[in-house]
Amino acid sequence: AQTVTQSQPExxxxxxxxxxxxxxxxxxxxxxxxxxxxQPPSRQMILVIRQxxxxxxxxxxxxxxxxxxxxxxSFSLKISDSQLGDAAMYFCAYRSVFNGANSKLTxxxxxxxxxxx
Amino acid sequence: xxxxxxxxxxxxxxxxxxxxxxxxxxxxxEYMSWYRQDPGLGLRQIYYSMNVEVTDKGDVxxxxxxxxxxxxxxxxILESPSPNQTSLYFCASTRLGGGLLDNSPLHFGNGTRxxxx
Numbered sequence: 001a002q003t004v005t006q007s008q009p010e011x012x013x014x015x016x017x018x019x020x021x022x023x024x025x026x027x028x029x030x031x032x033x034x035x036x037x038x039q040p041p042s043r044q045m046i047l048v049i050r051q052x053x054x055x056x057x058x059x060x061x062x063x064x065x066x067x068x069x070x071x072x073x074s075f076s077l078k079i080s081d082s083q084l085g086d087a088a089m090y091f092c093a094y095r096s097v098f099n100g101a102n103s104k105l106t107x108x109x110x111x112x113x114x115x116x117x
Numbered sequence: 118x119x120x121x122x123x124x125x126x127x128x129x130x131x132x133x134x135x136x137x138x139x140x141x142x143x144x145x146x147e148y149m150s151w152y153r154q155d156p157g158l159g160l161r162q163i164y165y166s167m168n169v170e171v172t173d174k175g176d177v178x179x180x181x182x183x184x185x186x187x188x189x190x191x192x193x194i195l196e197s198p199s200p201n202q203t204s205l206y207f208c209a210s211t212r213l214g215g216g217l218l219d220n221s222p223l224h225f226g227n228g229t230r231x232x233x234x
Contacts, residue, residue, distance in 0.1 A: 045225035101167040103148050103211050107159035
């Protein structure tokens with residue numbers, strides 16, 4: 001079974017600065033998908049970014065980018081020019097492509113990001 | 118607006134009193150799933166459904182039931198709730214059910230905060 005580890009329970013960043021959230025995972029599979037979800041105080045689960053394991057290029061979405069290191073099984077999220085609205089809990093998630101028709105996400109424990117004005 | 122709708126948003130009940138949390142999606146998705154979120158554990162899959170009348174257990178199915186009589190609806194049933202089912206519950210859906218070419222993200226509802234006393 002796959003596992004996802006987010007070892008830092010909390011992080012803090014100054015507004016306009018850059019912060020990196022760490023995520024590692026354990027799998028024996030060669031193909032899979034990785035996701036970062038944001039959960040603000042409203043409890044919504046909002047997709048931030050996704051990465052296909054077969055793509056070498058790191059995914060980017062505006063101020064959000066990832067550093068995907070497949071050999072190291074590492075998938076960190078970088079948030080540039082941090083804004084107050086970025087304060088939230090962030091979850092890293094893994095999806096196997098070998099689960100048949102089950103699009104199950106395996107989540108890490110989450111990290112709480114605070115943004116200082 | 119494309120969305121997954123869960124009701125109720127908050128629910129307080131007593132041990133043993135049957136309850137149902139409803140979930141409905143308007144995106145014509147085949148795949149639907151339930152997760153529970155607990156502090157320090159992230160989100161864990163309870164049940165999933167690949168289509169009408171097709172459901173299967175996730176990682177933590179004990180104490181829960183589901184049904185999928187219509188494509189758009191996927192209620193979660195707790196026939197005899199216990200305090201260890203106090204949690205935040207999420208319904209999610211996506212248009213495909215797994216596979217190498219399926220990078221479609223899960224769309225989440227806004228969550229149901231359940232307290233069992």
